[in-house]
Amino acid sequence: MSDVLAANRDALIAAARTAMGTAYAPYSGFHVGAALLFDDGAIVTGANFENASYGLSLCAETVACSIAAHGGRRGGLLAVAVLGGMQGRVDAAISPCGRCRQILNELAALGGTDPLVLCVGERDVVEMRLSVLLPNAFGPANLA
DSSP: OOHHHHHHHHHHHHHHHHHHTTOBOTTTOEEEEEEEEETTSOEEEEEOBOOSSGGGOBOHHHHHHHHHHHTTOOSOEEEEEEEEEETTOOOSOOOOOHHHHHHHHHHHHHHTOOOEEEEEOSSOEEEEEHHHHSTTOOOGGGGO
């Protein structure tokens, strides 16, 4: 674990929890918060934003990646924390969906990192590298 991650792990999880409180999930009732930690200690958050046309909904991780990119971040992704549950209640740990794994992979590839993903539950945190969640990922190198 990097020094930056060790120093900011609790703050990263707290930021994801705070972000979950801003979720817009009137259809599923499943609120999700995500927080991204960068190598300079910056934390960028996002929450899910649902749409009546379900396919147009945005996941928390995608929102956070979009905010990070809009802010000029093109590398240095060290870790991601994600948590969620019905009506904002966290029970079991959840992991990023397949689409979000791909979005996170693209952001991580810009800096050549393999971020640690913290899947936060009520009583535990499951940690694994993005490359474990998305082995043999399709990315920019596949288009060269």
